[in-house]
Ligand code: AMP
């Protein structure tokens with residue numbers, strides 16, 4: 095197996111991946127803030143995390159993948175400004191924060207599941223880990239990195255000399271106050287809250303007792319506390335969107351390393367943004383597209399996954415209906431090719447494929463191992479399916495093997511083929527469909543409707559189109 099190379103934001107270079115413990119990987123990906131539906135842009139990191147985890151496992155690593163659910167502490171500005179996103183939404187809807195969190199967490203997992211994203215090994219909610227956060231803040235405080243002001247406890251970034259290394263920030267430039275709005279409590283503009291005791295909100299459901307008074311945690315501390323709880327004080331990979339580099343991840347590193355005195359995370363992986371027109375697609379910028387809105391328009395969620403994989407994760411990607419349509423037709427022809435191969439027989443056992451097929455598989459794995467180069471990997475998949483020299487069972491075996499990482503539902507297509515409709519049933523359906531067409535032509539709509547109902551009762555769904563009526567089994 096090739097060595098995985100990852101572009102590490104920390105240091106901005108491609109590096110060979112070397113885990114802390116041979117054969118094992120601790121991976122933390124920042125999860126959603128569950129105050130609204132995830133938009134299409136939000137889904138980009140989770141598909142990337144899934145691809146990363148699948149690739150690592152393919153390469154033989156045992157991966158512990160941890161994802162948090164932010165259900166408290168994320169203010170509308172990443173730098174401690176504005177209102178708590180969760181509380182604001184709860185107040186608007188007249189619901190409890192927990193109801194809002196539960197509703198949107200379920201919606202989030204419905205979407206990720208439809209996108210073929212495997213559940214992380216651990217999913218942890220911020221509200222269930224406040225004790226861990228308090229314990230971590232105590233350690234940071236004991237080491238002298240904090241100060242209290244205006245009822246809140248802050249992290250003093252000037253006490254942490256390498257502050258801003260991840261984002262290539264320079265502290266003296268930050269002091270000019272250009273980056274963040276000035277909170278009068280802060281000694282330095284980049285300082286950030288570890289604990290708020292002066293709640294701006296009336297809702298008492300979201301406060302906890304702490305050594306600094308009754309209040310609630312800052313957003314950044316949740317990721318430090320929960321990742322350490324499940325992965326230890328040092329772990330291998332941390333991921334999130336590029337917007338997290340200058341504040342959220344920069345602050346996570348400062349407070350974690352202040353607490354432990356050790357390097358916290360070795361590799362930082364950040365996905366670029368999905369753009370919608372010229373705008374960054376953001377929950378706050380009004381209308382945004384959800385996965386469900388694509389499904390409502392007739393797309394398969396995996397068409398969107400194909401669209402995402404068509405770009406490297408470190409490139410910005412522009413959303414357009416035209417590109418989504420191309421992704422859909424590309425994925426459909428993939429499925430058609432896989433079905434056509436499956437008609438010719440079973441897939442060859444992957445261990446027994448010949449040298450030509452093996453070379454193709456190796457190029458595919460090499461593409462994935464080179465910083466998850468999904469566009470190249472897709473090209474390798476296409477190459478395998480188009481290669482006239484490959485015996486059908488080997489081409490099929492390759493497609494299924496590659497799809498184990500890409501997750502485009504190709505194995506599902508094969509299963510659908512295996513469960514092909516019994517020819518006798520098909521003949522009966524075709525007969526009724528033809529009879530219905532004749533009834534419609536003769537304007538006997540009662541008979542036409544009765545036939546549709548009879549078919550529906552047997553689980554047959556009809557779709558009338560310009561070229562006639564298509565049917566499928568529901
Ligand atoms: P949130 O639920 O708002 O905390 O965001 C969840 C994840 O989506 C974070 O990792 C963000 O960095 C990422 N994200 C937000 N907007 C976009 C976008 N337009 N394109 C790609 N990733 C995004």
Ligand code: ZN
Nearest residue numbers: 124125317342
């Ligand atoms: Zn985070």
